[in-house]
Amino acid sequence: MTAMSFVYLAAILFAIGAAAVLLRRNAIVAFMGVELMLNAANLALVAFAHMYAELDGQIMAFFVLVVAAAEVVVGLAIIIALFRARQTISLDEPAELKG
Amino acid sequence: MVNEVLFWTVALLTVIPSLALIFAKRPVHIAMSIVLVMVGLAAAYVGMGAPFLGMVQIVVYTGAVMMMFLFVLMLVGVDNAEDLRETIKGQKWIAFAAAGGLAILLIAVIGDATIEPRTGDVVGNPEEIAMVLFSEYVLVMEVLGFLLITAAVGALVLTHVPRLTPRRTQVELQAARVAAGADPVNKPMPGVYARHNALDVPALDPEGNPIEDSVSRVLEVRHQTQDGAEFRAQLEDTDNPDHEARPHGAPSRDSDTRNTREGEEPK
Numbered sequence: 001m002t003a004m005s006f007v008y009l010a011a012i013l014f015a016i017g018a019a020a021v022l023l024r025r026n027a028i029v030a031f032m033g034v035e036l037m038l039n040a041a042n043l044a045l046v047a048f049a050h051m052y053a054e055l056d057g058q059i060m061a062f063f064v065l066v067v068a069a070a071e072v073v074v075g076l077a078i079i080i081a082l083f084r085a086r087q088t089i090s091l092d093e094p095a096e097l098k099g
Numbered sequence: 100m101v102n103e104v105l106f107w108t109v110a111l112l113t114v115i116p117s118l119a120l121i122f123a124k125r126p127v128h129i130a131m132s133i134v135l136v137m138v139g140l141a142a143a144y145v146g147m148g149a150p151f152l153g154m155v156q157i158v159v160y161t162g163a164v165m166m167m168f169l170f171v172l173m174l175v176g177v178d179n180a181e182d183l184r185e186t187i188k189g190q191k192w193i194a195f196a197a198a199g200g201l202a203i204l205l206i207a208v209i210g211d212a213t214i215e216p217r218t219g220d221v222v223g224n225p226e227e228i229a230m231v232l233f234s235e236y237v238l239v240m241e242v243l244g245f246l247l248i249t250a251a252v253g254a255l256v257l258t259h260v261p262r263l264t265p266r267r268t269q270v271e272l273q274a275a276r277v278a279a280g281a282d283p284v285n286k287p288m289p290g291v292y293a294r295h296n297a298l299d300v301p302a303l304d305p306e307g308n309p310i311e312d313s314v315s316r317v318l319e320v321r322h323q324t325q326d327g328a329e330f331r332a333q334l335e336d337t338d339n340p341d342h343e344a345r346p347h348g349a350p351s352r353d354s355d356t357r358n359t360r361e362g363e364e365p366k
Contacts, residue, residue: 002216003216006106006143011206015202020120020121022193028168028172032129032130035133042140049148049149053220062228066246069247073167
């Protein structure tokens with residue numbers, strides 16, 4: 001069994017995360033779906049690093065991790081600001097974001 | 100080459116909890132399932148020669164990110180039920196089809212790819228990672244520092260609420276209360292008859308009329324108040340020379356049991 005099986009696993013996890021983003025109305029749950037997608041990409045990067053015996057894949061995964069952490073901070077702050085403004089975190093509500 | 104047991108363990112530990120994202124009802128359960136997914140991924144990283152990344156995954160994701168998610172969930176209200184009305188008709192099935200299509204597409208592409216795995220084992224321990232990170236990628240590292248600081252400041256700016264009116268002091272609050280007609284002094288204490296634990300008996304004003312305000316509102320709501328009539332009667336009884344005087348301070352039996360509600364067992 002090669003590390004390629006982990007890439008398949010990453011693809012499945014990515015699809016599950018995408019389904020969560022598309023399905024869920026709760027902003028926090030949709031956001032967790034985004035996190036799962038980022039982690040799936042990380043898993044693929046680490047698997048490729050293992051296959052090619054190079055460290056660069058791991059470095060990239062590390063960068064993705066840092067960017068994801070920054071993104072979570074800002075995203076949750078936006079969710080809190082949204083909740084303060086309209087007492088809900090449903091993604092259907094902010095209809096005035098429509099262009 | 101990767102260990103087969105490791106792969107299947109990780110696969111079960113990640114795919115099954117991550118399905119909670121789609122099917123679970125309560126956001127807290129979803130967050131805890133995602134924590135499990137993160138731990139599984141960390142195990143996969145360690146198994147694929149990335150121990151540093153595995154540790155960072157546990158510290159950053161399960162330790163910081165998911166706990167922050169939980170904080171925000173608690174802040175927003177765990178019972179904030181999800182609205183299940185569909186604003187776009189058939190959105191559920193469209194979403195399932197799109198995600199399934201994405202999965203099929205990705206798996207097909209991965210299956211089609213040809214790779215030549217190189218032999219050799221590279222282990223991403225902190226020393227190796229640091230050598231690469233601070234030589235080849237040092238500029239990216241600096242930019243990431245900027246990014247993190249910007250994110251922290253951005254979170255502060257987004258969650259900061261400016262105070263629109265000056266803070267009211269205690270003196271001002273008191274003056275406003277009196278102006279609104281509140282009693283400037285304390286309410287009288289309840290319980291003029293020291294015959295039992297008399298919080299449920301109103302105090303009497305100088306003319307002998309009960310002051311309703313002196314009894315706690317909670318007792319009134321529970322209908323556990325008394326008007327003090329029976330105590331007055333007892334006092335008058337002891338004043339009566341015909342009646343045999345009760346020993347002073349002895350609680351009367353029926354007055355103690357009377358104040359428990361009907362149908363409620365006295366403790």
